[in-house]
Amino acid sequence: MQGVRWIIAAMMLALALSGCDGGDNPVGRELNEDLEPDIEKLDLNRRDIFPGEQLRITWRSSGAFLFVAKLYFSSDPVPSADDLLVIEEECSNDSGDHCTSDEDVDWFCRYRSDNFLSCEEDNDLISLLDLTTFFDQLPKDTNLILELCNDDECETRVRDITFH
Incomplete structure (x- = not known):
């Protein structure tokens, strides 16, 4: 008792x-x-993305309430040092934070015609990347990896996308 x-x-x-x-x-x-971070959901609004289009990435976590969220583009489904880090964000249950445990998080990434990718959350710019060196050819098939980590405990989810 x-x-x-x-x-x-x-x-x-x-x-x-x-x-x-x-x-x-x-x-x-x-x-x-x-507590370990658990990815309960990872959804994309499209698998093929063309210049000028926006990719919406929606995810939800549970478990740990303090964690780091990372989004990568990778040639394989396993996070490594060779991957392109798109977003890295510290998350908590503070209502002022963008990403919080047990709530849907939406990242909106626009693939621009100049090969830049700009990502926003709650209308705040959280990432701006030049993808020119990442593209060895177009169309480019890649793995989108969401990784949530609490110290050494990490969980990942992978989705395939193609840049045109």
């Missing part, structure tokens, strides 16, 4: 801290250490 009370108390504390930006609180960080 004592164990159940401790678990309930820890859960209530975690909820209270996450509502008050547990990321700045050492107790919140410690509670988060044992």
Whole structure:
């Protein structure tokens, strides 16, 4: 019975801290250490993208409430140092953060005719990349990798896309 009370108390504390930006609180960080980020959803509005078009990336996570979200383009489905990092964002349950646990996150990336990719979240520019050196040919088949990490615990999801 004592164990159940401790678990309930820890859960209530975690909820209270996450509502008050547990990321700045050492107790919140410690509670988060044992939680793994889980990707519940990764959806794209298109698989083929042409210059001038916008790619909407919608994802949702659960588990850890403090984590780092990364989006890569890769020639294979495994994140590596050779991949092109498109977005890197620290996420928490603070209502002022763009990405939060247990809510849909939408990234909108426009593929411009000058081979630049500009990505926004909540109408804020979060990434601007020149893809010219990434494209060895067009059309370019690539893997879009979403990776969520809490310290050493990471989860990834992969979707195929083609740039034209």
